[in-house]
Amino acid sequence: MSESDGWRVLRRYAGRHAGYFTTRQALRTGCAGLVQAGICDGSVLRAGVGLLRLAEFPSGPLDEYAMWAAWFDGAAVVSHQSAADLHGLGRLRPRFLHLSVGAGRPPLTARLVVLRRRLRDIEAESAGPFLVTTPLRTVLDLAESEIGQTSLDEVIGDALAIGRCTVDELRAIEVLTPRAADRVARSIAGF
Template sequence: MNDYRDPDSDWWALRQLARRHAGYFTTRLVWRTRCEARIRTGLDDGSVIRVGVGLLRMTEWPPGPLDEYAMWSAWFDGAAAVSHHSAAELHGLGRLRPRFVHMSAGDGRLPSAPGLVVLRRALEGRDVESAGTFLVTTPVRTVLDLAEAGIGQDALTEVVADALAIRRCAGAEIRHAAAILPPQTAARLRRALARA
């Protein structure tokens, strides 16, 4: 049985996977693609940099304002989404000014990062949308998440009013989606819709 692997093909695969997340990738991915030697060379010549424990980045990608979201998405191999307060900020909903990056992930090893809040839950495809180098919860899912998280009623009303005003979602969508929530949370959303 031939166990030959083409190092150039492995390197190409690693680069394609890193491209999905603005050049970020994990050491787990390096091991899976068998590119350890190439990464050691890249660390020596500066074409790859360490950005955290278990996280690296190809330096050819320019820095961007949303890099932190792409980096954490890479940590979870793309199986996580920016959610809650952080998603509201990205969608332009309310003035929550999150101090942490909020991500929702079904599984995967949790990183040790003081500025990161990870909520363990599986999201369905209809609950997320692409933001280029990471996923973000849809505006409707974000509104539901914030209502469930228990933000103040005034803040929730502002989030809902913004979602309606900039047409990120319709009141009927929120009402319909709220039907699956606990009664107290659904009532909070109905109050927010009535005031919006």
């Protein structure tokens, strides 16, 4: 692949992640020289260790999610409290960004909580430059986590109120641990 072909591939990849790409991807596409020239002329910006961004992409409120999606080659899914926050479920105000990933080397940052697991395609949905767990998967993840019952009640109540999942869907779930199933049952008892 020529350097110009590699540059087109890298730009296409970066375009899927709000302009973000990694030095690893630049090396893989064979266009490290063009990236270095871009850094010099300002068309490529350093976004962190091993992370770069095409300067033509405007900053946005979800850039951090897109950046980490690029880090994991698009295979990361925003999950747990972070997914609830994105879906507008509850008021958890997560201090960390929660990602579910099947593989890949996590970056050295205290900002991320990386959970090693593979999700089925139906458990994630596109949020533009990154993936996020579906509202139903988010509720189930939180039921299996250590958040308080009151917070879980609020998340489930919001999900039901805005039509992101139904009581029947929550009752039909068979993959929960007994503790999580009990927590969900308590939350939907009033519906």
